Amino acid sequence: MVGAGQLARMTQQPAIALGIELRVLANTPDESAARVIVDTRLGDYRSLDDLRAFAQGCHAITFDHEHVPTEHIRALEAEGYSVHPGAEALVHAQDKAVMRERLTAFGAPCPAWARVSDLSDISAFAASHGWPVVLKAIRGGYDGRGVWVCHTPEEAAEALAGGVPLMAEAFVPFSRELAVLVARSPHGQGVSYPVVETVQQDGICVEVLAPAPGLDPEEAAEAQRVALRIAHELGVTGLLAVEMFQTSNGLLVNELAMRPHNSGHWTIDGSRTSQFEQHLRAVLDLPLGSPSMSAPVVVMANLLGGDDPDLFKRYEHVMAHDPGIKLHFYGKEVRPGRKIGHVTAVGDDLERVRARARHAAVYLMNGEYT
């Protein structure tokens, strides 16, 4: 696995069970996954030489993030390495304009969109679709970074001033955000987890509710069909997370990720097969595991760093307060707003389960009692 963040770290847990020897490529030896994986290699994921040296002897190569240059992935594939997802699929998670083109081509539901290179393009787009216009960096954005909701040409000009290639999307008046996590293996087996609701604050996912509360079963099935179709059309191997907007006119695809995803962390404690195990199975072309839930309701809350870096003094309280809460720490230094872990609660009653997860997350962050 190229990259040694928390996704690689959490992949080590099922790798241990499955007897899979996981190797990671880390930038530094103190990264999240490097702390728990024996076969950690140091190198730069932007260097083809480093990637080649890393890949030697691996049965399959996969990724903890989407920042490996597409041309390097193509080179590795050309040299015979088994890379999942491959460059032809992954580019759709790296380049939002390529993704929109491809999705539009086979009829996946998307917001109106256009490539834009100057203010006149944006004004023309707004003339058709109205303000606000959502401008997105075509490459490299995440967690709300690289996205600007512009209400006026002046705001759009500011975003343009950054100098990165942009695209425009119509602002979608959505009722909530959903996510569908699917897996697809090289031999074409596909599986979908239940549709979840993702709750965002300031562009960062703070909570995931599984399954999405009150979602019409027809609409849930449609969301899963769309996600599996995208995986098939794009030739995704491994996991694919499809973030969607729920609107009064149906679902619209927002973003794609081709790796274990924050919206699937609940599966560690709440599904028979965690997303990390599923990703390993998929990239190694093993039969996929059951995505069924191990409880009627599962809520995951992200742990964000607070002002006090000494998280561990609040650790005991949370464990004592709720013996059923599951804690996951990423071995990262606490910095305000940084994702340093997550908590999961399972049960029968959504409001109660959600309150438990939120209490743990808020208390761990700042010692406040909600």
Add this chain to the structure above:
Amino acid sequence: MVGAGQLARMTQQPAIALGIELRVLANTPDESAARVIVDTRLGDYRSLDDLRAFAQGCHAITFDHEHVPTEHIRALEAEGYSVHPGAEALVHAQDKAVMRERLTAFGAPCPAWARVSDLSDISAFAASHGWPVVLKAIRGGYDGRGVWVCHTPEEAAEALAGGVPLMAEAFVPFSRELAVLVARSPHGQGVSYPVVETVQQDGICVEVLAPAPGLDPEEAAEAQRVALRIAHELGVTGLLAVEMFQTSNGLLVNELAMRPHNSGHWTIDGSRTSQFEQHLRAVLDLPLGSPSMSAPVVVMANLLGGDDPDLFKRYEHVMAHDPGIKLHFYGKEVRPGRKIGHVTAVGDDLERVRARARHAAVYLMNGEYT
């Protein structure tokens, strides 16, 4: 954790989640846990110097097996190390005669027993309790090794000829074997998992059924009370597994183990808190986790090595046949009869769940379809 077998290996999984930096003392770098734990130190658990060097800087010391000499544990405790279980507790899992004396003293239900040093002692014991007489090595036996069921003085003489210190126990006509896993922390919190049935073949545990099918709730509660009482009386810190015989006259304590135990492997996939997480919490004096089950029925089957060491060619079949089966491999070379992993199935119907677990275990061992 002193020792780097599969128990230490499986402890690494929750250590990753809890942000606990697990260090192991391994004999060789290719042991089960050494393959997946970055902070592996090499050394001999029988050497106090090696133990001292290993313990430096650890917040707590615990064990993957019960073979560390009691006097070394006493020495570490005297030097201020936090060792769990401590020597005073652990000796009861190391020395069966000391265990029987202590249990008898506070009234825990045990088979009739006596220390024996020669054939006349054994004959005297048989005169009171009848043949067969069960002779046990006082130290060092496990998985049926170190236990002799002797029907005649001649068979007893053979066992005596081995030269190891023995004790005698009355043969118990039990209906089945049960096990209770409890945890106790230094500050005295205790928790009990549901009572399970352990199914043995040739002295080796092959299956664990959770909860023990058809067990009277009163008898289950009594078994849990006995196990928690033993943990309290012996001052156990960490996990305690109490193996029991169920007889028409009630329960009798058979063996004790003070560490994660084979009878608790089902908890990884079948309980909200795995025994490995529970052990970490207990030895670090953190609040204990919920022992509740995540499904009505859980069956664990041990994977024993078969004649064909190429286990992995049967791996795919098992995954494809049952997407819900959970596989756990210990990273050990396959040798006939050796415990190399386990499988777990969860569900609602005991016979169906048991058949699933058994199919996976038997097929992985020898490619036979049950």
